[in-house]
Every structure is written in C-alpha cells, then in structure tokens.
Amino acid sequence: MLPQEIIRLKRDGKPLSTVQINFFASGLVDGSFNDAQVGAMAMAIFQNGMATEEVIALTDNMMRSGDVLSWPELDGPVVDKHSTGGVGDKVSFMLAAIVASCGVYVPMISGRGLGHTGGTSDKLESITGVDIQPSVARFKQLVKENNMAIITQTDRLAPADKRLYSIRDVTATVESIPLITASILSKKLAAGLDSLVMDIKVGNGAMMSDLENAQALAKSIVSVANGAGVSTQAIITDMNQVLGFTAGNALEMVETADYLTGANRCPRLHGVTVELACAMLISAGVTQDKGSAEALVEKALSSGEAAERFNRMIAQLGGPADFIADPWKMMKKAKVVHEILAPVSGYVSKMDTRAIGMLVVAMKGGRTANGQQIDHSVGFDAILPIGTKVSEGDVVARCHANSAEEVKQVSQGYIDALTFADSAPEQTLIYQHIV
Structure with missing residues (x-):
C-alpha cells in the first residue's frame, strides 16, 4: 500500500x-x-x-499505537473528563481536584491548544519547573499518591494521535467529528478508564458552533466509547463567551488558584464545573443522585481539600510547593497591562469568542505553526461576562501583552469582538445530557 x-x-x-x-x-x-x-x-x-466502523478502527489503532494503561493497584473507580475546548476553559484543573477529593482516581491525559482554543498542557507549562510529560510509571505513581495527575501525552501514550493532533492544529482540520472522536478516545481509552464524562462545547468559541453539530459529536463519542466498553456520557455546555474571567495560559492558572481558594469564583465557570463533577461522581458510583453529589463538591471546595490536592499535584510535577498561595511566584508576567474600556454604555450582549481566542494566539499565546513555542504570559483578565451592564469608559477587560504596539492593536480587536445593547440577553449554560 x-x-x-x-x-x-x-x-x-x-x-x-x-x-x-x-x-x-x-x-x-x-x-x-x-x-x-x-x-x-x-x-x-x-x-x-468516516463511517462509525472507520472511526472505531481509527480510534482502536491510535490507542494501540503505544502503551495502554491499567490500574489494578488502585482501590477505587478511575474516571476522567474531557472538553472539546474553548476560550478560557480551565475546568479540568478544579474539576480533577474536586473529584479526587471525593475518593475517585483521575488520571488526566490532556492536550495542547488547537486553533483558537487553549490547551490544558500549555497552561500547566506556564509554571516554571512543571514537567507535564513524566514517565508512565511516574504518572501511575502520582495518581496512586494523590488520586489525580494531569499530564500531556508522552511518547508512549497514543503516539499516533499525538502527531495527528499537532498537524490538525495547523491545517484547518480541527473541527472534523471523526478526527475529534478518534483523537479524544484514543487517549482516554489508553488511560484505562472505568468511565468518562465529555464536555462538548457549543457556540462561537467552540469547534462546534451550532447545537446540531455538537449533538452529532456528542453522540459519536458516546457511541464509540460505550462500544469500546467505557461507560461514557456527554454534557453539551455553552461557549458563546469566554469561560471565566481570564483567557491566556498563566492568567488562567491564577484564576484556577482563585477559584479553588474561593477568592474569586466566576458563576458560569462554577456552574459548568459542578455539573461535570456531579456527573463524574455519579458515574463512578460514589453517589446516586445529583443533590448528594453537589454536597460532596461543596465540601471538597469549602474544606480546602480540592485546593490542597491541586497544590500537591503542582509540587509533584516539579512546580512550587506553594502555588495556590502565590501563583505568580513561578510564572512570567507580561510587560504591559492595559485596561480596555467600554466605548458606549449598555449591556454586554454578545462576544465573538473565537476572535478573542485568536487575539491571544496573535500575541503568541497560541500556535500558528506545528511545534512553535508560545508566550504563556499574554492574554486577558478581568473579563466582564455577557449580561453585564456598563457605562462608557468602564473596564470590560485587561490586556496583558509585551509591547505597547501590540496592546493597542489587540485592545481594539477585543472591543470589536463585543456587542453592546440596551437590554441583557437570555443565556443558556447547560444545553443537554447525552448518554
């Protein structure tokens, strides 16, 4: 051939x-x-x-292109979550810490940024010293010790997908449902999971911009994964605006610390996190109903257990032992911070989320070529969510960049990505559960 x-x-x-x-x-x-x-x-x-049979074959072959893990040494369920990606989506960090605090094991193999969407692995690499590519033996040890570890693909875990993933990023083929399905599941099935919860993003900042395609992707993943013997469900969530108050690698790590300590917790980010955490706890058999699952989530956060587990993971991966207390200690800050001001009064009614993600990429916070180094310091924070009422001159976000010229261009791009109106729009956060 x-x-x-x-x-x-x-x-x-x-x-x-x-x-x-x-x-x-x-x-x-x-x-x-x-x-x-x-x-x-x-x-x-x-x-x-591709037909379903082709997707199953591609998934299986990519999964078996490297090591396939098993967890006989663990005394509890092994569960993971995966998001199809969006702008400002740092849910994996708090979610893994919360669920691990409830006695579930979470071995999370994450990816790098694709197109305008940020990557969990890239965000972790904002922290000096963090090694997100430990050996398989070390990965298994970390999960056993702390109930959680978030790493990127090693050369031995689904290496076929690792190469295809990086090439899709720079060839405008990110949004293919068969390729997304095979990519996600080759990694997740190789991790030896008992169950999987998918966060399928839909909206102008997601790979799937309309609900019909998001449903098609959700059904594809659920069908292929369940067919492979891993109990899987999908939750379709909104990505018509930045998720949380930040977009950009280091800035999102700061927001993660703020979320886990309760210092600053975006309601939309919290809503998605709780929804996914409850699904993971129920699928793991820890509890049978959403009410008791929500109580466990609240306890993990309010007790500080989730923050402690996340902090421990950062230290285990080579980062500082006090990341939660002082996240900027081992992260690079941008040279210029500029307030972006509302040009008119009214409600923030729409956000071109993809455009905002591409502004981060334009500042080198994402990749335009395979293997390119990125600048972890750039991005946006203090992002006002849709529905916020502002007066002309109010701060709608802050731009973190590395030159005055860049700030000027990107700040105007951010304003161009917003729409203002006389009334607040209706919003949806959780669209559908698919099992």
Missing part, C-alpha cells in the same frame, strides 16, 4: 478498510506518512467524513 493511494480513496469519498486504517495509523508513528500526506489525509477525512 502507498500513502497516496489511501489518501486518494478517502479524497474520493470511499470507505477505508480496517487494514488501510491500520496502515495510516502505523504511518503516523513510523513516519511512512510524511507531514504533507498526514495533512492531506486529515483534509480528506474532514471533507468526506
């Missing part, structure tokens, strides 16, 4: 056999598909899709 023949079949809308899909997945690891061919294959799949 030749790579170009496999690409041609999918380009022409033909189904691929399991043998052909295995050839492609193997080529991702051994290099027999070069970067141009991988990009072409991703585009062919993006344009023509």
